[in-house]
Amino acid sequence: MSVQPLISAVQDASSALELVRATAALAASGSAAAAPTLVEVLGFNNPGAAVAAVDGLIAIGSPAVDHLLQLDPRNYGARAWAVRALAGIGDVRGLDLLVEALLTDVGPSVRRAAAKGLGALALDALASGERNTVQQHALTALLEATSDGEWVVRYAVAVGLEGLALGSRWPTGHSSHSSSCTALCRLSDAATEEATVVRLRAALALQRLQP
Amino acid sequence: MAGEPINEAEALGRLRQSEDPSMQYYGAWWLGRNRSQHPDAVPLLIEALKQRRPRDPGAGVEENAVARNAARALGKLAPAAHAAVPELLDALADPDDGLREAAARALGDLRAREAVAPICTRLAGGPAVAGARQTSCPRLVEPCEALLEALGEIGVATPEVLAVIEPFSSHEWPLIRSAAARALLQLSGEARWAEPLLALLGDGQLHVRRAALMDLGAAGWRPAAEAISATLAENSLKLIALRGLVENGSGEPGEDALLAAMDALL
Secondary structure (H helix, E strand, O other), X not given: OOOHHXXXXXXXXXXXXXHHHHHHHHHHHOOHHHHHHHHHHOXXXXXXXXXXXXXXXXXXXHHHHHHHHOOOOOOHHHHHHHHHHHHHHOOHHHHHHHHHXXXXXXXXXXXXXXXXXXXXXXXXXXXXXXXXHHHHHHHHHHHHHHHOOOHHHHXXXXXXXXXXXXXXXXXXXXXXXXXXXXHHHHHOOOOOOOOHXXXXXXXXXXXXXXX | OOOOOOOHHHHHHHHHOOOOHHHHHHHHHHHHHOOOOOOOHHHHHHHHHHXXXXXXXXXXXXXXXXXHHHHHHHHHOOOHHHHHHHHHHHHOOOOOHHHHHHHHHHHHHOOOHHHHHHHHHHHOOOOOOOOOEOOOOOOEOOOHHHHHHHHHHHOOOOHHHHHHHHHHHHOOOHHHXXXXXXXXXXXXXXXXXXXXXXXXXXXXOHHHHHHXXXXXXXXXXXXXXXXXXXOOOOHHHHHHHHXXXXXXXXXXXXXXXXXXXXXXXX
């Protein structure tokens, strides 16, 4: 079935609820042709529709990335949703935007998504030189964000560091492995981390990195 | 709340002066928000809490706005702010219900057992008196939600306290029912008080679902984990609720399962 009628339904939606339903239907198509319209929905200031659009964009995956990166940086609301979509897709073309979001975005929920996304980048298909550059860039950003003022972001940083280290398969003793573990140690220590749940999550990550 | 970023010395200075209440208001907020450990913070906030007067609608920033913010900040400085308990108990009897609300929350944060009797007295009339709507505005006679939550936080689980709270579990407002169920769940640990909270997670109103999320988290009711993850609300709030299950609860599901549920919401 062509996606065009589904796209038209989104464009013609006359109420907030109708927009949510039409977006969910378009997202469920899983068709790459839906991507531009789903990206457009991110800017409509309708959280229900944006959640559905993010799900759809993540399902489309890499073919959606260029559309997401073309969003106007001044459209803050849409960019915040785009960060979530890029974090879920894991395509390395989203790296710069994820790093920028983690280190500078004013919304904790955006920084949180970016931190998780930096730990879930698809690294395996990359040539080793590029893979190394991407890993270092992501690691540097995550290490810097361990001092974020919001517990939920530090929690996501622990998850991100775990994901990045496991996905990178750094051998024990590799400097990136050591710096990840040092950062997780700090996040698991009551002297430096006030939130119990962050300490527990960081300790779990350490356990997984140092079996 | 706008303005240049300030530091602790500046916040203390703003609270210490008395020319400009809006500066004091911001200074009090800053000290609480940043969990100030400075030895002058609690004494200055107690002074600010004493600084109240009957409402004067023509007076710009109300004097009581400073006192309310001071009460809130003292709660955030728990347990160091225990010296403020007598003054907060005084504020709990103030004619301004907004100040009573802030004082009740702070007394709950401070786990002030001295507050249990006066809070029970304020709630003693039940939903028809303490929980009745004021004639002049859409608020209740007493700040019931804050008073009920404080009883749950303080944790004195005598039959008398439970008997004061229980009638509010059938209050006409869902947020009051939620606060009552939360307190009863915290104090008694009985699963039957989780039922109304789980039902409110499916309420048609987002603000009710949000309140039930916060209340289940505060009570640390771990059997609610799956229902929390599935609630139609922002992930930010579900994460706060699940954090509450990890930190305030015990039993099943265990920590690893709860952390995995949180990971899935990031």
